[in-house]
Amino acid sequence: MDYAKEYAEKVVNGDRIAGQKVILAAKRYLNDLQKQADDDFPYFYDQERANKVISFMELLPDPKTMRAYPLADFQRFIIANLYGWWRKDDPSKRRFRKGMLSMARKNGKSILISGVALYEFLFGKSPEFSRQIFCTANDRKQANIVFTMIKKRLNALRAFDQGTKKGTKITRDEISNLDDYSYVRSLSRDTGTVDGFEPHVGILDEYAASRTIEMMELLESGQALLDNSLILIISTAGFDLNAPMHTIEYPYATKILNGKVEDDTYFAYIAEQDSLVEVDDREMWIKSNPILSVPALHDQVYGYLDKRWTEAKQKGTKNSVLVKNYNMWRQAEEDSYMDIDAWNRAEVGPENIDGQRVWIGIDVGKSSDLFAISWLVPKDGYWYADAYAFVATKYGLDAKIKADRLDYRRLQAMGQCEISKLESGVIDVERVYAWLDDFVTSHSLDVQAICFDPAQYGPLMTQIEKGHPEWEQISIRQGTLSLSMPTKQFRDDVLDKRVRHSGNEVLTGAMANAVLQSDNNGVRINKNKYSNKIDAADALLDAYAVCFREDLDNYLTDDDVLSDDFGF
Incomplete structure (x- = not known):
């Protein structure tokens, strides 16, 4: 029986209620079944091999009851995809080398993946010997959850199968296959180094709790010389919208499912509510x-x-x-300023801003924190927003990454920030000015205003006055009386897509962290909450406080005024 096809057809036909991403996963499977007949499609589906793994998993006992149960239809769909697709040029090599399984808690993620680990541990053939299987997580306690589940289920197998009992060994920290030298271990950031680290299977449990890509990079780098490895991400959504699962893996998997990115080796099953309503x-x-x-x-x-x-x-x-x-990603605060879903819907990606008018906002954090520059460029009917940040390392870069929940090393490589090179670790104001000067010059920007929070802005003001006296610098009073209207209007404009943005993660992270405060004069972002984690949003609102009164729909350029068609 083709369990995956049966489930996929129910989902696509509406006989099984499912979210949009699950529907897309089902359509992907059905489309690939059709494409496998094409010579240029490099994979084929082996129903017998898929069912063999499903049958094995349905023999495994539940660690809570020690009784075996059939897999649910969605679990069969997941396993059938992971073990049914193989490469035409080498049928021993799996198609899917990476997978994301995301659903609400108590839906059997861990027990399902423990079955995958046990199958690879007992029956894996590529490689035939010394398969390393790691259960990883952000901390040791979480990493041990799947590892302990594997031990319990293997102990149950050993109780009624003498061959399994003789061929395996279980200790506190390791499960060993005595016949082929394979093993299962748990691994976290505080575990320490592992000799000869080559994870045939790497399981990342509750990846939403990971603040950096450290464990992911460890697994991927360890698999560099393996040609049939597998990484499985299993997680419920989280509150940390700056976590790498939300900023990297979740959007990437989404793009694969909706066809915006082509990656035939990445499997994604994301079961979530499509709306709050x-x-x-x-x-x-x-x-x-x-x-x-x-x-x-x-x-x-x-x-x-x-x-x-x-x-x-x-x-x-x-x-x-x-x-x-x-399984819905949500901001931690109930009184968050920006609806992050609305913000994400306003993303348009990088746009050409050469020769355009620009309003630049600057928020100067402490020299040991963050220095944010954000800008707004008028486009056809909307404002285009982007940002850049300078990151201090005075108290250690790793500590700052952990505190801010942003992987600044990765963001620097992406061109979204710059980490201080000074031995002291503080932010170099001269370097900030040099970057700003180059940014404006290289894009031939027409600077309408530099809008700044006056706190600690003096050194940069002096640099700009000397180098660019023609740039108007406008101090933005940091109070609800002056910021309430633009703060509310900006949020409305994001909802209406009158403000759109590049997808810059520093700016997105700041918007996710921003929380409103109110008084008798109105509302504004609470600058005392999350401190330097909202600098880019503060800088952008400083610029918006000046430019939001511009009429985007009826603005006249110099070329318009000088043209033959212009008249009163």
Whole structure:
């Protein structure tokens, strides 16, 4: 039986309610089944091999009851994809080398992946010997969750199969295959180095909690000489919108599913709610909780979710439940300034700004923190926003990355920030001015204003007055009386896509962190909350406070005025 096809057809036909990303995964599978007959499509689907792995997993006991259960339909779909697709040029080599499985908690992610680890540990053939399988996470406790589950399920197998008992060994820190020298271990940032590290299978558990790409890079670099390796990311959504899962893997997987990126070696199954509105519709909960397709669990899961959501609405803790139980990425604060989904919808990617008018906002953090420059360029009917940051390392770059929840090394490589090169680690104001001068000159920008928060701005003001006296510098009073209107208007303009942006992660991270405060004069971003993590947003609002009164729809350029068509 083709379990994957049966599930995919139900999802696509609407017989099984599913979220948009699951529907796209189902369509991808069905389309690839059609394409495998083409000579230029390098993969084929082997239903027998897929079913063999599914049958093995359905023999494994649940560690809570020590009884074996059939896999749910969505679990069969996942395993069939991972183990059904193979390369035509070498049928021993898997197609999917990386996979993301994301769904709400208590939907069997860990137990499913423990089955994958056990299958590779006991029956993997490529390589035939010395397969290394690592259960990794941000910390040791989390890394041990899947590892402990593997031990319990293997112990159950050993209890009724003498061959498995003789051929394996279980210790506190390692599970060993005595026949082919393969092993399973847990690994986290605080584990230390591993000799001969070549992870045949690397499992990243609850990747949403990882603040850097350190563990991902460790796994990928260790697989450099392996030609049949696998990395599996399993995680529920999180609150940290600056986490690499949300900024890198989740958008990349989404682009693969919607066809914007082509990567035939990356499998993605993302079960989430498509909107906040549908969380009040019980029939839609299966989108983020696909385990609801199991009749035996139906009433129990519905009762649990109903209780969680009802209490969350009464207690004001909806965000926590939306993240954990409905797999929706949410900002940590209920009073967040910007709806991050609206912000993401306003992304247009990098745009050409050469020769354009520009309003530049500058927020000078402490010399040991962050120095943000953001700008707004008028386009056809909207403002285009982007940013750049200078990062201090006075108290250590790793400590700053951890505190700000932004991987500045990666962002520097992407051209979105610059890490201080001074031995002291503080930000070099002369370097900031040199960058700004080069930025304006190289893009032939027509600077309308430099809009700044006066706090600690003096040294840069002097540099600009000497080098570019023609640039008007405007001090923006940092109070609700002057910032309330532009702060509210900016948010409305993002919703209406009258403000769009490049997707800059420093700026996006700042918007995700921004929280409103209010007084009798209005509202503004709370600069005391998250401190230097919102500098880029503050800088952008300083620029917007000056330029938002410009009429984007009826602006006249010098060329318009001098043209033959101009008249009163």
